[in-house]
Amino acid sequence: MSETTLHVIDNTEGKRYEAALPQGTAYIEYRPVGNALMLTHTEVPEAMEGQGVGSTLVKFALDDIRERSMMVIPMCPFVAAYMQRHLEYADLVHPQQRGLFGLH
Template structure:
């Protein structure tokens, strides 16, 4: 019988991402940049050692819940976040479409 793991999600503002940890060890993250009232998600990654546990879904759910609480909107450039949103209509009211303008703006922030 295995010991239950402690899973925690925290917003790491200095790194522009939400991080998920398992028993205190960083397991993954979803990265964003803020553009006015939008939080633009562009990359999600879970370490291979933690794959298959549903951590990405848990991470994105917590991140989007935090976005809602902050009064912001979501732009899902990240393919995983976009896929998550298709299955979780409860976030449709805070989701904005990915536009060429937002993609162009993001490029200027990342490179």
């Protein structure tokens, strides 16, 4: 699954980044906390797991948050793991919190 075939939106009313798929909706829930978004949960339809949908959602969310000059609190283990593999996003986490999420 590539980013070009997955249309991700920020559903501000539902407080989640989401992508509609034939198998269901994939999403990352968030909560605004000051100048940060706490990413709390990622859900991908079971039939689409392991096909890059979750990673595409996380990348979209992190790029959007960066563009909005906000910070990230990656409470979702999937998001934190993605950020550990893609340290170019570590600067989105407050320096005093990076160690909590394995972002060294």
